[in-house]
Amino acid sequence: MDNPLRGFKKIGKKIGEGINRFAENFDSKDPLNIMPYRGYANSKRIYLKGRVLEDENIFKGKTDSQVQNIINSFKRLETDEIPNADLRITCANQSFELQTDEEGFFVLDRKWKAPAKKSTNNWLDVKVELLFPTKTNNKRITAKGEIYLPSKNADYGIITDIDDTILQTHVTSLFKLRMLYATIFKNAHQRLPLEGMVKLFKNFVVGGNGKRENPIFYLSHSPWNIYDLLEEFLSIQKFPKGPLLLRDFGINPSGEFSNHKNSSIASILKTYPKLPFILLGDSAEKDTDFYIEAAKRFPKQIKAIYIRQTRDTKNARRIKKLIQKNTSVPAILIHTSDEIQEHGLENGFLYRK
Numbered sequence: 001m002d003n004p005l006r007g008f009k010k011i012g013k014k015i016g017e018g019i020n021r022f023a024e025n026f027d028s029k030d031p032l033n034i035m036p037y038r039g040y041a042n043s044k045r046i047y048l049k050g051r052v053l054e055d056e057n058i059f060k061g062k063t064d065s066q067v068q069n070i071i072n073s074f075k076r077l078e079t080d081e082i083p084n085a086d087l088r089i090t091c092a093n094q095s096f097e098l099q100t101d102e103e104g105f106f107v108l109d110r111k112w113k114a115p116a117k118k119s120t121n122n123w124l125d126v127k128v129e130l131l132f133p134t135k136t137n138n139k140r141i142t143a144k145g146e147i148y149l150p151s152k153n154a155d156y157g158i159i160t161d162i163d164d165t166i167l168q169t170h171v172t173s174l175f176k177l178r179m180l181y182a183t184i185f186k187n188a189h190q191r192l193p194l195e196g197m198v199k200l201f202k203n204f205v206v207g208g209n210g211k212r213e214n215p216i217f218y219l220s221h222s223p224w225n226i227y228d229l230l231e232e233f234l235s236i237q238k239f240p241k242g243p244l245l246l247r248d249f250g251i252n253p254s255g256e257f258s259n260h261k262n263s264s265i266a267s268i269l270k271t272y273p274k275l276p277f278i279l280l281g282d283s284a285e286k287d288t289d290f291y292i293e294a295a296k297r298f299p300k301q302i303k304a305i306y307i308r309q310t311r312d313t314k315n316a317r318r319i320k321k322l323i324q325k326n327t328s329v330p331a332i333l334i335h336t337s338d339e340i341q342e343h344g345l346e347n348g349f350l351y352r353k
Contacts, residue, residue: 040148040243042114148242157216160281165308166197201240
């Protein structure tokens with residue numbers, strides 16, 4: 001026979017959890033902020049990640065003040081996340097409810113039905129509402145997000161690394177000091193792209209006949225904490241717009257040890273199984289390892305892998321041998337964007353004007 005006290009214990013536990021959530025989320029007077037990151041979808045599945053945080057009031061816009069840049073960097077890294085927050089996400093008249101984890105992250109990865117009507121520039125608007133907690137005036141906190149739904153006109157997709165592939169990051173500098181300096185002391189307006197990459201990517205998205213709408217995905221080992229900085233950099237430099245996938249950096253950090261890039265690449269390829277992809281990276285870290293593994297797992301989907309040769313380091317020499325060893329994988333070492341352009345023209349990936 002069931003114990004009648006068991007039900008009361010469950011109710012009491014739920015009430016206790018609710019009180020704890022209320023106390024945890026109201027110990028600060030700072031306003032709350034929803035940060036939806038750009039997501040992507042196919043006709044049957046939708047993916048969107050984001051975070052609920054206390055609003056740190058990070059300065060937006062152009063400034064030459066290093067002090068302001070340092071303050072912004074500190075605010076980005078010292079986040080006050082909101083765990084166990086309840087959210088409603090609405091896109092194309094379909095709603096989903098979910099909850100943030102202990103680090104304030106939420107992930108929407110569910111079945112859905114894509115709208116039949118073509119969206120503007122292949123982007124769909126998303127509304128994210130914070131259902132709990134709410135502030136004392138009971139005003140609903142909302143944010144606008146975006147979902148990329150590739151056009152049927154796409155010929156292939158592009159997956160690219162950011163650090164030292166399109167953004168001058170100096171990963172290979174001694175003890176990564178130049179990389180740390182750029183991250184802490186420079187804002188999005190002061191960061192520089194690698195020569196020729198903006199033009200190259202604009203050529204990629206229009207494809208081999210100059211009329212395509214090829215999707216582009218940006219990957220980085222950088223933490224989600226600097227998402228706004230990287231998003232602003234891409235916009236300022238006029239890189240083609242695309243989902244930006246970073247890594248967790250908290251209680252359960254991800255990166256090389258939890259295969260953030262491997263899982264992100266696999267998720268994209270599985271989402272668009274009939275779409276081939278071009279992958280771009282550099283020899284500073286492990287892009288080549290991730291891309292070769294992807295090519296072996298999804299051999300029919302990888303058209304080409306371009307690896308930019310960085311400084312002649314031990315890892316760069318290892319990468320060169322790795323490419324030479326895996327002759328069945330379409331990977332080539334390049335030094336400039338012009339070499340990618342020429343290879344793309346020769347293989348019909350790009351449009352010869």
